[in-house]
Amino acid sequence: MDPLTTWLLIAGLAVSSFATRGAFILFLARLPIPAAVQRGLRFVPAAVFAALVIPDIAFAGGVLKLGIDNPKLVAALVAGPVAWRTRNTLATIVAGMVALHLAQRFLV
């Protein structure tokens, strides 16, 4: 990665992360937010996290794979209930990684 691209990337990401974090604490503190927008914002984390994670789990090598021969899918099926029950990130990671390696070993 050339230095110019690297530093432009860092600067751009820094502005984007600070501007969004400070948006209402610093910059738009007096802006009235329409109720409809507030209701929509409520769904942002769930929608963004799902959109971020699920394709990575469902695709293997660029191909949609929805069987037990997809170790990431098996890992997600194990980790999902753990996340739901415990609401604990570390427990979810441990369960998912163990399942991933077992599935790679025995199901592929």
Next chain:
Amino acid sequence: MLPVLPGVATFGLISGVAMIGSGMTPFAAMAMSVATYAGTAQLAALQLLAAGAPLVVIFFAALVLNLRFALYSLSMAPHFRSSTTPRKWLYSYLLSDNGYAHFITRYATHPDESGKVGYYFGACTAIWTVWQTSTAIGVAMGAGIPAAWRLEFTVTLTFFALGISVIRDKAMAVAAATAAVTAVVASGLPYRLGLIVAAAAGIAAGLLAERWTR
């Protein structure tokens, strides 16, 4: 100790390893970590950069991912109303998924309790310190971690856990499920635009579900 810290540490470690793996110098990697302090956007940006996406597209994708911070900002703003401006800058910089989640689960039901801003600052400082330290360790280990460990998958699992933990009602589950299906269907779109399309579809579905279930 905050229960989120092990997750933060793992994610920081992975982030450090990923930055070195994508060809950044250790100095640039730590500069990125301190200047942006946004693991999700950092990793997505590196992934896009490796896929040959132009910077404009990367910034747009990062902005979409960072939009959730604006949501947290909106929700935190009333708590900081009596803080000084320099402190608001500091509190904005420190705002993170885990810090927000931690604060809001405790104070959403007791908004008038005293000491809440100090609690926020303490929790967020702990998270920031663990994040930067574990990132530095990841940067130092760099390519020394065998690829066969599949450590990159722990990032996916982290977001998976976070995604499940934010689902509090049926409408939110509908939003997540719709976004998930849309993201898979739209994954062929260039520049990871599928992410944006899927997030929009999920939010719309959540709003509709909320209206119908009321």
